[in-house]
Amino acid sequence: MDGNGSYGFDTLVIHAGQSAKEWQGGTLAPIFQSASHLHATAENLSQTFAGMTSDHIYMRLTNPTNRILEEKLTALEGGQGAVVMSSGMAAIANACLALLRTGDEFVTGNSLFMSTYQLFTKVFVKYGITARLVESTDTGAIEGAINEKTRFVYLETIGNPKMDIPDLKRAAEVAHGHGVPLIVDNTLATPYLCRPFELGADVVVHSTTKYLSGHGQAVGGVVIDRGRFDWSQKRFPDFKPFIDRKGPLAYLDKVWREHHINFGTTQSPFHAYLTMLGLDTLAVRMERHVTNALRVAQYIRERPEVRWVNYPGLEIHPSHATGLKEFKGKGFGGMVAFGLKDEESCFRFINHLKLIYHLANLGDCKTLVIHPYSSQYVSFDETTKRSLSITPDLIRLSTGIEGAEDICRDLGQALDKVK
Ligand SMILES: Cc1ncc(COP(=O)(O)O)c(C=O)c1O
Incomplete structure (x- = not known):
């Protein structure tokens, strides 16, 4: 796509990440249905494993079709990078787990999607992680629940099915005031209605299964990083190697390297292709x-x-x-x-x-x-x-x-x- 981000959302949604020249003139992203990728030299494969090239190795790690969807979603949310995953729940689990260790806490709005609620209150507790649930629209309660063990604040743009809308701008100010990031599940609003990064959020997750793909034809999720949060703060000592490797995208690297590739939450490139077809409209x-x-x-x-x-x-x-x-x-x-x-x-x-x-x-x-x-x-x-x-x-x-x-x-x- 020509230009430098000056296109409006309705144009970006169709043209972001498009690269017909590389697709032999094709206008739809090709499906790279290959489990693994050739490397011309031993040096290249070694450098790619070390994160020094953006070449592809193996589908569980990255895939060229998925990368195109990642570029599109990054542009739509106004972030710096993204990883697509097998489902919305995979994205939510990885986005949170990259920040959590046994003994940690996080603060979340109480009007959560059903499986997110189960993950937070039934699964994470097994690993000694505490979710503090407060009224999503009560920024004072969010602030009151943050303590020295808190690693992030988590909210949904529109509660499902409560239909309550938290004040993301104030929630981000509160979170940042205490040195923690704000993660937002933007599934129900989509970047068409709301771009949480513009309101101060640090991470956006989606179930792309819903409006983004739009036709009930594909399952998927995404974690998008704004690339602005300061992970060198003392609350996040485990971020050092990721900061050294990826700088502002340390969080996304941690999500990808530590969780996504080890849990194997890979999105099928066919689903990525179907999602892109839907995304155009x-x-x-x-x-x-x-x-x-x-x-x-x-x-x-x-x-x-x-x-x-x-x-x-x-x-x-x-x-x-x-x-x-x-x-x-x-x-x-x-x-x-x-x-x-x-x-x-x-x-x-x-x-x-x-x-x-x-x-x-x-x-x-x-x-x-x-x-x-x-x-x-x-x-x-x-x-x-x-x-x-x-x-x-x-x-x-x-x-x-x-x-x-x-x-x-x-x-x-x-x-x-x-x-
Ligand atoms: C707000 C929200 N987040 C996440 C999910 C989970 O998405 P998926 O079914 O793609 O795992 C859903 C599913 O309905 C949802 O409504």
Whole structure:
């Protein structure tokens, strides 16, 4: 791509990382389906293992197709480097573990995606790591939970399915005031709505399975490094060799070298290719997702069967003002949560949908619904479900990009069947 980053987001999303000259004139990134790569000399392979060249060695370490996706995602978030991984959860686990040792703590917002919640509260504890959960939107509580053992603060741009929006700028100031970085899961907002680095975040993670790929066609994740955090502070003594090797990208090197390649959380290049196909249309899809979500929220709010609607785009929503500021007026995302009378009403509603898909995913161009209480969270205890706002009356809707009136009509006819 010509130019020096002066293109707007809608252009960048299509052209960043494109290199038709190197692809024999092809305009789509080729799929390099090769487990290993040839090296002309013994010296070259040795230098590459030592990190002195950017050549490829073996697919678990790096892959040329994946690298193109990494360049695109780095450009979209405005970071300095990225590593794509096998799933969003792989990215989250590696992003956190690169910073954690036994005895360490971190502070996290309490409106976490289900598997992230499990990882933080059920898996990390087995290794002597403590997650301190606080209200995501309460910056004072975030600050209050930071102590000398804290290694980072972790937040999601939009809570799922709580739909709360933390003040990332203030959270970053608080984290930095205590010498710790801020990691943000930007999956639900995407860089179309929010670029957490511009608000002070240090690391961004995504499940690329959702809006970035956009068609329910690929699973993947990414860790993106802003490359600005000072890892030489005394809180991070284990960073020395990574700083010596990679300077400002010490963190990304640690994520990659210590965790990604040893855990084998490799993304298949075919999934990277599919993700790039989807990524081309991210800007236009997001534009439609957010307008459709607002229309749906306004429509169901008027329906007598719907007891409550939780969508930050509604002016009465407690996170509306933060969303307006952080998302620069571009909308409030595609996810809408709402309540019917009870679990039985939710089942009746879902069972009568004709157009809308009932499945466990989000961020697809098709509209999707799920009853989280009886599905993803079915094995959670009641207290935990309540703390995560998972109630029996909750329906979570991921608004797609179909015609808004068709979505509303399908919702309406299914609501007609609900008592
Ligand atoms: C906000 C968020 N983060 C992370 C994930 C995990 O992503 P993946 O399923 O790609 O592992 C999800 C999945 O739904 C999610 O919603």
